Amino acid sequence: MPSYGNIATCEAQGLAFMMGTVVAFCMNGLLNIYYLCTLRYSMKEKKFRCYVEVPFYIVIVMLCIAGAYRFLLNQELLNPGAIYPFCLPTNYPPGCTKDDNPDCRGGELGEGEENQNATAVVSIGLAFSILVITMALIVHSFYRNERKLLTAVKDNLIQENDDAYNDLRHAQETS
Numbered sequence: 001m002p003s004y005g006n007i008a009t010c011e012a013q014g015l016a017f018m019m020g021t022v023v024a025f026c027m028n029g030l031l032n033i034y035y036l037c038t039l040r041y042s043m044k045e046k047k048f049r050c051y052v053e054v055p056f057y058i059v060i061v062m063l064c065i066a067g068a069y070r071f072l073l074n075q076e077l078l079n080p081g082a083i084y085p086f087c088l089p090t091n092y093p094p095g096c097t098k099d100d101n102p103d104c105r106g107g108e109l110g111e112g113e114e115n116q117n118a119t120a121v122v123s124i125g126l127a128f129s130i131l132v133i134t135m136a137l138i139v140h141s142f143y144r145n146e147r148k149l150l151t152a153v154k155d156n157l158i159q160e161n162d163d164a165y166n167d168l169r170h171a172q173e174t175s
Contacts, residue, residue, distance in 0.1 A: 007105075014078035014087030019064045025123065026060045029130045036134040040141040076105045 005013075030053065037043040037052065072078050072089055079092030089106075091097070096104035153165055 010080060010087040011073060011078045014089075015068055015072070017086055017088070018072070018078075019068060022064050022067075022123075023060060025127060026056075029127050030056050032131055032134040036137055039138050079105050 033052065034048060037048050038045070077089040078087050079090050081088050081090050082094040091104060091106040093101070093104070096106075098104050149165070
C-alpha cells in the first residue's frame with residue numbers, strides 16, 4: 001500500500017480535496033447567476049461583486065468548514081482509500097468496523113454514508129435546477145428583447161440605419 005503520511009496529513013489532504021470540489025461546484029452555480037444578473041437584469045459588475053459574490057463566498061466557505069467538521073473530521077472518516085490515490089470518506093483499514101477492530105478509523109459508515117448520498121443528490125439537483133432556470137431566463141430575456149426591437153422597427157420607432165436595428169440584424173445573422 002502506498003504511503004499516505006500520517007493521520008493529520010491525510011485529513012488535511014482529504015479536507016482540501018473535498019472542500020475544493022464543493023467550492024468549484026458552487027462557483028459554477030455562481031457563474032450562472034452572474035450571467036443572469038448581468039445579461040437579464042443589467043446588473044453592474046461592482047454591484048454584483050458587493051451584494052452577491054462576496055456574501056456567496058462567505059456562506060460557501062462557512063458551510064464547507066461546518067460540514068467538513070460535522071460529517072468528516074468529527075467521525076474520523078477521512079482515511080486512505082484502497083483504490084484511490086487520495087484520502088476520502090471511508091473506513092481504514094478497508095472494510096473494518098469498530099466491533100471487529102477497535103483501532104478501526106471511521107467505524108460504521110451506515111447513517112453517515114446515507115447522509116452523504118442524500119447531500120450529493122440534493123446538491124446535484126440544486127445545481128442542475130440553477131443551471132436550467134438561469135439559462136431559461138437568459139434565453140427568454142433575449143427573445144423578449146428581440147420582440148421589442150422588431151416591434152419598434154415595425155412601428156417605425158427605429159429606422160433601419162439605427163444602431164439598435166444593426167445590432168439586431170448582426171445578432172440574427174451570426175446565430
